Amino acid sequence: MRFGRMSVLTAVDLAVGPGEVVGIAGPNGSGKTTLLRILATLTRPTVGSARVLGSIVGTDPLTETRRHVALLGHQPALWGELTLLENLSFVARLSGIGTERVRDILHQVGLGGAMGRRADHSSHGMQRRVEFARALLTRPSLLLLDEAHAGLDRAAQAIVETTVADVRDRGGGVVLVSHEPDRMLPLVDFTYVLEGGALVAERGLA
């Protein structure tokens, strides 16, 4: 993968099977987020190829594939002027899955008492919880977590575990990237290390 004259991902050969949870560790700037964005079908690889849920990124039509992919990135994708409930309800309606479960899921992630609060008046941790609520709501086949634990307190760790387990138990795949491998180790089946754009080591079964 290249951005102009800069190579970001140079030697990556990665497969995530059904029901697998893969962790990718690496220092800042190693290409973790770029790899995740390719898997999310949001960035087209300039060299090599990526196949996501059967579709080749950059070649095949991706609208249907994307419906089954969830990416939880650094910045929460929430509309600040809307309440937490409205944000999640909007996603539910747009996904065509109905709003019946929205309140229950917000309770599940510990936001039962704050669902009427505007997103821009909520803490970063609360916004992150809504992101996980969204993943529980839309039930993706491929869940991509970028620094999953960032902004979450210890009490919220269970939400990460619940979300990952939900996808895995349904036969979906999960990819977590983090520069703090110790925090994701309990969740993953395999851990790869990405350095300088290359997958240089595999730590084996966790």
Added chain:
Amino acid sequence: MTGMGFWRQAREIARKDLMVEGRAGEAMYITVPFGAVALMLIPLAIGTDKPLLARVGPGMFLAVSLLFGMLVAFRQTATDTQPQRELLMLLGTDAAAKFVGRSAASTLLLLIFELVLIPVTVLLYNPGRIDGWPWLVLVVVLLATGLSLVGTLAGTVTLGLKTRSTLTPLLVAPLSMPMLLAAGQIVESLRVERSIVVWVLLMVAINLAMSVIGVATAKPLEETAT
């Protein structure tokens, strides 16, 4: 997830945009007062020449609608951040539905903008009685729709570009000129009781063309911007 139909997606996008604007008020709370001030400044510059004010009043209204309408539509397309845009893509939202929904929300905001400025124009310029005022209602609606479509299209074309703030008005201005010309001609034709059919058809044709171009290019433009 099965997704939802095109029109329901467009409706959800429009509803969300209007809710955001209703609470943030960034587009309307800024443009309405400035639009009114712009209309007030012209009589101060012209003086008390009432016949002249009456003649230029409708034109001033249309020009202010164009300038500030462009801002409303531009602002509307800039409200979503990259993570929000990417979320909509991952939810499988049709890019064309987003274009339609966003344009619809902008049209409604522009109609409110125009409806607020009409009494201001009448009060300051006293343009006199114009027969065939139902046609003026049609002109106001066509103008709001056309400006929204042009603004949304230009905003989509320039999405993700560093030069967006400069490039968007440069794209919108020439595309809006035929519409402004037609709207001005309709008002003048109503005043002197000439046929307005050709000009109304021109406005309808521009709106249709912008709709088709916007819907057809929404997907490739979205893919290019990511």
